[in-house]
Amino acid sequence: MENFRNLEIVQKSPNSPVFYLYLNRPSLRNALSHDFFTEFPKALWSLDQNPNVGVIILSGNGDHFCSGIDLKVLASMSKRVQSNDRGRTGERLRREIKGMQEALTAIERCRKPVIAAIHGACIGGGVDIITSCDIRFCTEDAFFSVKEVDLAITADLGTLQRLPSIVGYGNAMELALTGRRFLGAEAKELGLVSRVFASKDVMDEQVTAIAEGVAARSPLAVTGTKAVLLRSRDLTVDQGLDYVATWNSAVLLSDDLVEAISANAQKRKPFFAKL
Known part of the structure; x- marks a missing residue:
């Protein structure tokens, strides 16, 4: 380092x-x-x-x-x-x-x-x-x-x-x-x-x-939440909603989503790949 x-x-x-x-x-x-x-x-x-x-x-x-x-x-x-x-x-x-x-x-x-x-x-x-x-x-x-x-x-x-x-x-x-x-x-x-x-x-x-x-949360969700909140600061509500829709259209359907749903159903801690 x-x-x-x-x-x-x-x-x-x-x-x-x-x-x-x-x-x-x-x-x-x-x-x-x-x-x-x-x-x-x-x-x-x-x-x-x-x-x-x-x-x-x-x-x-x-x-x-x-x-x-x-x-x-x-x-x-x-x-x-x-x-x-x-x-x-x-x-x-x-x-x-x-x-x-x-x-x-x-x-x-x-x-x-x-x-x-x-x-x-x-x-x-x-x-x-x-x-x-x-x-x-x-x-x-x-x-x-x-x-x-x-x-x-x-x-x-x-x-x-x-x-x-x-x-x-x-x-x-x-x-x-x-x-x-x-x-x-x-x-x-x-x-x-x-x-x-x-x-x-x-x-x-x-x-x-x-x-x-x-x-411990999904790194895609964590980094996405930060990015969307920062971007939405300078947008109207409608623009912010459009931005997050575009963001999620790219990353929502991920392995992290599958793992989070499986972990919830199995009542266990989820494990996500590094980003």
Whole structure:
């Protein structure tokens, strides 16, 4: 398995379809480096293409999930895009931003479900990351902030686009304009996370169990559900229904369907081929 400077991939149990992807700069509270934006989509692609992977749990090594983008990245990017021509400076900066956006959108492009397990700080770019994830859980002491406004930045890596559909437009506007810190209990109340756990150890145990449960389902149904939900986000109901009809016309009549029906009739656990 490929090694990364800013990330760590761990399969905690042999033969388990659940793989952990850790942000791995604990001494810097997992601040996002320039290398992260190259490594992250590569890591997700490798996990997506690995047939042994059913579900990915995204977490952070150390005491925090992610403290946001490393400010050194902003400083170096500012120098890197400079040109005597204002137009070319702007075009270079746009390309830099688009590349960083694509790195986080890789979570949505990954066919396998990505579950965020959040503890400690989840600030700025950390919120960009978790809003791209399919399911989110956190500890009681986790804290969140859409921090960019305090750095004179309009958040540009996905939070402003994804957060409103998760917590509602009004709540997203308030959080983004104030940059205020809020804790796990409020994150649950807002709908940002599905469940809150008393400690990281409890969260890790419970989230692994949830991921194992998802991974035990038909991989065609799991990846299809993710793809259809993401696509339907940008469609009308009629368009979404048409899309899922087309999707299922291609994959519904599968060996997985036969196995699921047989297992149900025989009152046994189904076994599905890897994807």
